[in-house]
């Protein structure tokens with residue numbers, strides 16, 4: 438089985454590559470697993486011909502698209518780039534996947550929802566993106582569904598991992614030189630460890646799951662609670678002031694409720710994601 442990964446040097450992509458390489462090395466069952474990395478320097482997903490040529494040359498069985506333009510605030514001003522990477526790229530990959538009969542695994546986001554729900558979002562809930570990032574990611578989802586026969590779209594939330602910028606790293610960096618911070622209390626989500634997400638993706642792939650799935654670590658918290666938890670467990674004595682999101686000005690509008698219901702993952706695979714606190718401890722112990 439040949440698996441091609443776009444964005445292999447990103448935060449999630451790196452963990453997927455590590456997991457696949459371990460799988461390929463460890464089990465006799467997966468001896469024939471071949472991992473093809475398609476880094477940005479070799480494959481720009483916004484170039485249709487390049488995508489088509491690269492994919493038809495490698496004839497993968499599965500394509501995992503981890504490439505995206507993920508700077509939510511910058512997407513507000515760099516709209517064309519956001520559209521090309523998050524919406525057009527998936528379209529070109531989906532069309533090329535269809536051409537060579539490959540399954541496509543595409544990563545999407547909790548931000549496709551407007552955050553007004555009073556419960557965690559299920560896969561069938563009405564989407565209503567609030568930002569350019571979210572609009573382009575939703576367009577990417579639609580293109581995957583329209584241009585490819587066999588797809589798995591995984592929406593996830595609040596990622597943290599070892600190989601990219603994220604909230605946990607930011608908080609630890611700030612804790613090194615600040616005595617006091619203000620963090621929002623009315624933005625709620627499920628922090629998700631990219632190592633855990635990579636494992637869930639692999640299980641979904643092995644089980645042949647298709648359609649849309651929500652995958653995040655179990656439980657939820659506000660940004661304020663998340664920051665407090667990081668500081669307390671890491672022994673930082675830092676004053677955290679609770680503020681409302683309306684007091685924290687940023688270019689992009691983000692959903693207040695970002696929580697995802699992951700029951701479908703459990704029902705379809707038997708897998709349950711561990712609580713975010715456990716995942717965070719595992720991440721911090723590995724730092």
Ligand SMILES: NC(=O)c1ccc[n+]([C@@H]2O[C@H](COP(=O)([O-])OP(=O)(O)OC[C@H]3O[C@@H](n4cnc5c(N)ncnc54)[C@H](OP(=O)(O)O)[C@@H]3O)[C@@H](O)[C@H]2O)c1
Nearest residue numbers: 444447448449477481482504505507544546593595596601
């Ligand atoms: N981070 C989060 O909190 C979060 C939350 C929910 C969902 N997601 C989704 O999860 C997925 C993975 O996120 P992540 O945080 O791991 O992303 P990331 O670290 O920003 O990695 C994205 C990768 O995409 C590559 N890329 C960008 N433009 C490209 C292009 N035109 N052609 C080819 N490659 C390109 C980047 O390479 P260069 O750096 O070389 O450009 C980078 O390696 C994304 O789909 C994202 O939307 C993320």
